[in-house]
Amino acid sequence: MAEFMDLNVSTCEDQSRVLDLISTAAQLGFSTVALNYEFEPSANHRAVPSPTPTNQLIPQLPLVQGRSRPIRVLNRLTIVTSDPGHFRPNAPEYRCYDLLAVRPTTEKLFHAACMMYDVDIISVSVTEKLPFFFKRAPVNGATDRGVVFELSYAAAIRDATRRRYTISNAVSLMESCRGRNVILSSAAEKPLELRGPYDVANLGLLFGLSDGDAKEAVSSSCRSVLLHAETRKTASGVVHTVKSPDTGPAAKRRHLME
Amino acid sequence: MVRVKSRYLLCEVNVSDRTRLLLLDDRAVAETVKATVARIHGDYGAAMCSIRFSVKYLNTHTGIVFLRFPKRCYKLLWSALPFITCIETRGQKIPCFLNCLHVGGTIRTCQKFLIRYNTQQLHRMLPKCKNEEEKQQVRKAILNCILPGGNKQDEDILESDDEEE
Known part of the structure; x- marks a missing residue:
């Protein structure tokens, strides 16, 4: 049995609802969830939201169904870009997030996101008809760089028109990326909008994924996203610097000994 | 056939x-x-x-x-x-x-899986028990989780499952 992950669960002010969401995900058998903070630079000129550390949010993480380990909770930032200036590479605000995603709204930005932006996930909008086509060149470029495309299914559960948009956008994406480097996530706001991992994998069939690809979309592709996120933080996954926690007191002690 | x-x-x-x-x-x-x-x-x-x-x-x-x-x-x-x-x-x-x-x-493979699944649920329930009596009940229910030889349903196991809910 593979490990299942849901890399998009909406956060809100209400902490008890977030807790409910996390415990439902654990009950369903997801071993990793990512809490999504959405940031739209064009709509309101507020700063990038800062994530709540997970150990502050939940004192004790619930155990995953069928495993003896507690669920892993990550933080993720989604930037909705409509202007090239919205995504600032190497901004210090992005550093405190485990995962970084963009949702481009124009073709130019989609091209830039695929070829240049230092992100892990390109989120495909599912609430409107896409204003552009997915061209082969940028999609292949993203595949080569290890960036994945994300489809979320909660909007499809909510109403019929969005279900049509979700399926049509999904199928047009699958035509150009042939089912590889795609992840399926929930974007759920309520616990009742989450679905079990096997159901999600089967839902992939509606989106034009084959059996194997659909299963990969909830398990191994998500794992490669996490690994890609780690290489983004470190120098291409080889060198990693950490601030030593006890430099202050240790230095003092040495000073005293002398 | x-x-x-x-x-x-x-x-x-x-x-x-x-x-x-x-x-x-x-x-x-x-x-x-x-x-x-x-x-x-x-x-x-x-x-x-x-x-x-x-x-x-x-x-x-x-x-x-x-x-x-x-x-x-x-x-x-x-x-x-x-x-x-x-x-x-x-x-x-x-x-x-x-x-x-x-x-x-077949229904039988599903039944086998269900018994295993319910045992798992009981194990998950065990740390949440509030007093010793409840714990004893759950332990007893776990021991009862076996596939009956004939076509007997696993009704009794399912019944004991939700006592602690």
Whole structure:
């Protein structure tokens, strides 16, 4: 049995609802969830939201169904870009997030996101008809760089028109990326909008994924996203610097000994 | 002779308020599934769903449902199940979702899986017990979890499962 992950669960002010969401995900058998903070630079000129550390949010993480380990909770930032200036590479605000995603709204930005932006996930909008086509060149470029495309299914559960948009956008994406480097996530706001991992994998069939690809979309592709996120933080996954926690007191002690 | 093949989906009905599970009956579940399939896959889906679809078993205490689908189109019908958001029964709407746990070719393999699954649930319940008496009850229930030799249902195990809820 593979490990299942849901890399998009909406956060809100209400902490008890977030807790409910996390415990439902654990009950369903997801071993990793990512809490999504959405940031739209064009709509309101507020700063990038800062994530709540997970150990502050939940004192004790619930155990995953069928495993003896507690669920892993990550933080993720989604930037909705409509202007090239919205995504600032190497901004210090992005550093405190485990995962970084963009949702481009124009073709130019989609091209830039695929070829240049230092992100892990390109989120495909599912609430409107896409204003552009997915061209082969940028999609292949993203595949080569290890960036994945994300489809979320909660909007499809909510109403019929969005279900049509979700399926049509999904199928047009699958035509150009042939089912590889795609992840399926929930974007759920309520616990009742989450679905079990096997159901999600089967839902992939509606989106034009084959059996194997659909299963990969909830398990191994998500794992490669996490690994890609780690290489983004470190120098291409080889060198990693950490601030030593006890430099202050240790230095003092040495000073005293002398 | 070759038998007519079916697929049995072992699903769990997840609700926010567990006491409302008791209101469910198999006809309500069957109607909801049929309506949802018709909504998602149109007339073709409705036709496929009318051939050999049935609700084989429903446990209102644990919320476990067995659904039988014809083998040739079970994936199509299954892909409609995530779009169920509520079940209407006795004039009430119960907001819920179905979570598929296992897909089997016979009822017996599903039963085996269900017993293993319920044992797992009891193990998850054990640390949450409040007093010693409850703990003893759960331990006893875990020891009772064996597949009976004949065709006896695992009713008693399921019954003991929800005592601590």
